[in-house]
Amino acid sequence: MGGSRRAVYVLAGIWVIIWILLPSWAGAQDSENISAQTRGCLGCHQTVTPGIVSDWKNSRMAKITPAAASEKPARQRRVSFDSVPENLGGTVVGCAECHNLHPDTHDDTFSHGGTDVHTVVTPEDCATCHPVERQQFSQNLMAEAYGNLMDNSLYEALITAASGPMKFTGTKLTQKAPDAETNADACLFCHGTKLKVEKIEERDTAMGPMEMPEISGWPNQGVGRINPDGSKGSCAACHTRHRFSIKTARKPDTCSQCHKGPDVPAYKVYKVSKHGNIYSAMKDSEEWDFSAVPWTVGRDMEAPTCAACHVSLLDSPGGRVLAERTHRMNDRLGWRIFGLPYAHAHPESADTSIIRNKNGLPLPTALDGTPAEKFLISEKTRVERTRTMQQVCLGCHSSSWVSGHFRRMEHTIDSTNAQTRTATEILQKAWDAGLESGPAAGGRPFDETLERMWVESWLFYANSTRFASAMGGADYGVFENGRWHLTRNTREMMELLELRQKTENR
Numbered sequence: 001m002g003g004s005r006r007a008v009y010v011l012a013g014i015w016v017i018i019w020i021l022l023p024s025w026a027g028a029q030d031s032e033n034i035s036a037q038t039r040g041c042l043g044c045h046q047t048v049t050p051g052i053v054s055d056w057k058n059s060r061m062a063k064i065t066p067a068a069a070s071e072k073p074a075r076q077r078r079v080s081f082d083s084v085p086e087n088l089g090g091t092v093v094g095c096a097e098c099h100n101l102h103p104d105t106h107d108d109t110f111s112h113g114g115t116d117v118h119t120v121v122t123p124e125d126c127a128t129c130h131p132v133e134r135q136q137f138s139q140n141l142m143a144e145a146y147g148n149l150m151d152n153s154l155y156e157a158l159i160t161a162a163s164g165p166m167k168f169t170g171t172k173l174t175q176k177a178p179d180a181e182t183n184a185d186a187c188l189f190c191h192g193t194k195l196k197v198e199k200i201e202e203r204d205t206a207m208g209p210m211e212m213p214e215i216s217g218w219p220n221q222g223v224g225r226i227n228p229d230g231s232k233g234s235c236a237a238c239h240t241r242h243r244f245s246i247k248t249a250r251k252p253d254t255c256s257q258c259h260k261g262p263d264v265p266a267y268k269v270y271k272v273s274k275h276g277n278i279y280s281a282m283k284d285s286e287e288w289d290f291s292a293v294p295w296t297v298g299r300d301m302e303a304p305t306c307a308a309c310h311v312s313l314l315d316s317p318g319g320r321v322l323a324e325r326t327h328r329m330n331d332r333l334g335w336r337i338f339g340l341p342y343a344h345a346h347p348e349s350a351d352t353s354i355i356r357n358k359n360g361l362p363l364p365t366a367l368d369g370t371p372a373e374k375f376l377i378s379e380k381t382r383v384e385r386t387r388t389m390q391q392v393c394l395g396c397h398s399s400s401w402v403s404g405h406f407r408r409m410e411h412t413i414d415s416t417n418a419q420t421r422t423a424t425e426i427l428q429k430a431w432d433a434g435l436e437s438g439p440a441a442g443g444r445p446f447d448e449t450l451e452r453m454w455v456e457s458w459l460f461y462a463n464s465t466r467f468a469s470a471m472g473g474a475d476y477g478v479f480e481n482g483r484w485h486l487t488r489n490t491r492e493m494m495e496l497l498e499l500r501q502k503t504e505n506r
């Protein structure tokens with residue numbers, strides 16, 4: 001009791017000194033537009049976390065008020081609220097304007113510097129000024145990435161097969177499910193952890209003891225993170241704190257953190273594609289502008305990045321609209337080329353844990369390739385979405401180039417699916433003969449040797465081949481994790497099956 005009261009006096013003392021020193025620093029800014037609360041934060045954090053303060057000072061949000069931002073012409077607006085949020089219109093978006101929002105809904109709220117602060121700034125907080133982006137993102141597979149993995153019994157088995165600790169018992173190999181720290185360092189690093197406030201603890205800081213939350217699953221910026229206010233996702237997965245710059249989001253490096261492969265090699269194929277080559281050559285030139293809104297094809301850039309094809313608001317120099325911005329990125333995706341285990345039409349709902357195939361398994365396709373149609377978009381929607389994507393291409397290509405590209409991609413979807421069917425038939429034979437134990441026998445389908453070879457055939461090689469076909473980078477469709485490996489692996493599965501049938505006499 002006495003100790004914490006003394007800490008309060010010490011803090012109050014520091015606080016007064018900061019208020020005296022503050023004007024000399026704040027004078028460099030347009031101080032009238034910074035709220036009193038944020039000035040309080042800056043006073044301490046200029047010393048405690050100078051990196052955060054300077055990053056924020058260089059961001060757009062430190063320079064313009066929501067009210068002024070909302071007056072820009074429609075296609076140049078970077079805020080999407082209908083009416084300026086109460087009490088927030090007249091000051092720039094500072095520390096307090098994000099970290100003090102909705103204190104009642106946040107389990108991580110703590111009393112700090114005389115205000116109610118929370119550590120984790122969630123999509124729900126950003127929605128105060130960016131409601132459209134938040135709403136769209138909630139319908140993106142990414143927002144559901146935690147539950148899509150953790151609420152699906154089959155994928156949980158995949159987690160264990162990949163990261164569970166193994167023990168040799170003298171005769172047998174056993175494997176347990178990985179613990180929470182391992183998951184946070186592995187699958188959930190990208191998919192997102194579940195954040196839980198364990199307790200409010202006293203922490204020793206540079207400014208003496210302070211009470212702050214201890215949050216399990218933290219730090220994490222996975223796309224489907226479960227937040228302490230119950231919301232899903234982290235906008236900071238692509239909009240890194242505290243600059244929140246559109247430049248970062250538009251560059252492929254940002255996506256590369258999670259989309260690299262070998263299961264999801266979008267970045268790798270892009271990097272070696274013609275589009276990626278032009279990006280590499282031009283990104284630092286004066287001619288390309290990564291900040292302009294809208295992003296004008298033929299003026300701001302001449303080859304697409306991930307963002308241009310999947311997210312961006314794109315115009316032509318004449319003002320023709322090529323694409324509306326979307327954070328529900330499946331607006332432009334007809335297919336799910338990421339096979340589970342077959343490529344299929346895109347799922348209807350971002351929550352894929354609700355899907356059941358014809359055998360009752362939580363997968364979008366059955367093991368014989370039949371899609372779980374009830375849970376996938378219709379043929380009509382699939383064609384519409386492909387057209388939306390093609391509008392982007394048509395800003396730089398003619399229609400025959402574009403239709404030829406998609407015809408070839410769909411052919412690759414068919415041929416790689418057929419290859420997955422062949423591998424599955426070999427595995428099915430092993431299951432039928434009791435050599436390995438599949439779902440029908442109550443076993444996990446991903447942990448034994450033939451099963452793991454089967455997983456590699458669709459998860460690595462068929463996927464890689466399709467990603468190369470969709471986004472360029474032919475080597476990843478052939479010798480680098482592509483068709484060569486797909487056929488080699490199938491042959492080796494067959495040989496192992498024959499060998500084991502002989503030696504195990506089944």
Ligand code: HEC
Pocket residue numbers: 011014015037038040041042043044045048095096099100112113115117118119203205206207210212213
């Ligand atoms: C009296 C000085 C002081 C003031 C005023 C202050 N902070 Fe802090 N803040 C600190 C210190 C010290 C830390 C601890 C840093 C550490 O853990 O090393 C901290 C930590 C934080 C954290 C991280 C908490 C965590 O869980 O790790 C956040 C977020 C934060 N402050 C935001 C704010 C905001 C927003 C304001 C203004 C509303 C503010 N601070 C005002 C001194 C202050």
Ligand code: HEC
Pocket residue numbers: 041042045049052053056061093094095096097098099119120121122220221234236241242244
């Ligand atoms: C636009 C909203 C926004 C503004 C403005 C903002 N923050 Fe943050 N802050 C975030 C987000 C988002 C995170 C990342 C945490 C997460 O993933 O949710 C974060 C994280 C933090 C953390 C913990 C991260 C770490 O590396 O330890 C601290 C401390 C912090 N902010 C302090 C500040 C301070 C000080 C200011 C003012 C200079 C500020 N923030 C302004 C949104 C904001």
Ligand code: HEC
Pocket residue numbers: 060061064065066069072077078079085088093097098121122125126127128129130235236239244245246247
């Ligand atoms: C109180 C209102 C408010 C909140 C809360 C807020 N923003 Fe902003 N945001 C703005 C304003 C104002 C701008 C600048 C608009 C302009 O320059 O025209 C902006 C700009 C942006 C930009 C564009 C930056 C650029 O370089 O073009 C991004 C990205 C962004 N915000 C993301 C976020 C994220 C993520 C959060 C939550 C962590 C958030 N914002 C919270 C008001 C807000």
Ligand code: HEC
Pocket residue numbers: 141148149155158159162163186187188189190191257258259260264338352353
């Ligand atoms: C480096 C980041 C990263 C890590 C680590 C990661 N994933 Fe993923 N995961 C992704 C990406 C990206 C996608 C989306 C692929 C696509 O649609 O092209 C994805 C999608 C999935 C899906 C599809 C879910 C659905 O229904 O939509 C499953 C299943 C999956 N991952 C399993 C796992 C497992 C199991 C682990 C851990 C062994 C794991 N992932 C680790 C990035 C990652």
Ligand code: HEC
Pocket residue numbers: 139140141142144145146148149189190191221222223237238249250254255256257258259306307310311328329330333350
């Ligand atoms: C922190 C990791 C992470 C980052 C960064 C990231 N993604 Fe993802 N992305 C994922 C995961 C995980 C999934 C799959 C979620 C699932 O299937 O449940 C995914 C799915 C997707 C999807 C499929 C969405 C849908 O609804 O069909 C697209 C498209 C995508 N990402 C594009 C991008 C782009 C473009 C960037 C960069 C601007 C990016 N991602 C950055 C992790 C990430």
Ligand code: HEC
Pocket residue numbers: 077078079123126127130133134137142223233234235236237238239246249250293295307311312313314325327
């Ligand atoms: C997977 C990556 C990714 C995630 C996660 C993401 N964004 Fe974005 N965001 C982008 C990309 C890429 C752009 C650039 C779009 C463009 O060029 O028009 C963008 C643009 C924006 C802009 C417009 C900026 C401007 O200058 O006009 C805002 C505002 C924004 N995002 C807010 C959010 C919010 C709020 C969230 C969380 C709910 C979020 N974003 C999550 C990738 C992402």
Ligand code: HEC
Pocket residue numbers: 252255256259266267268270271275304305306307309310332333334335336337338386389470471
């Ligand atoms: C030239 C445009 C273009 C560029 C650039 C591009 N993509 Fe794609 N992307 C596509 C097309 C086309 C598809 C397949 C569309 C479909 O499935 O209907 C696709 C599919 C995807 C998918 C969906 C996979 C699935 O599960 O179905 C993800 C994720 C993705 N791209 C991420 C990225 C990332 C990350 C980058 C940058 C490193 C990138 N893309 C660059 C056009 C592009």
Ligand code: HEC
Pocket residue numbers: 273274275278297298301302303304308309389390392393394395396397402405406472
């Ligand atoms: C902003 C302009 C732009 C957009 C948008 C764009 N491309 Fe391209 N694309 C180019 C340029 C420039 C080249 C290089 C042409 C050359 O090498 O002569 C290219 C090359 C290609 C190539 C040739 C690859 C090779 O190595 O032979 C294909 C295929 C292609 N694009 C398909 C697409 C598809 C499909 C889309 C839409 C999903 C698309 N592009 C969107 C500008 C663009």
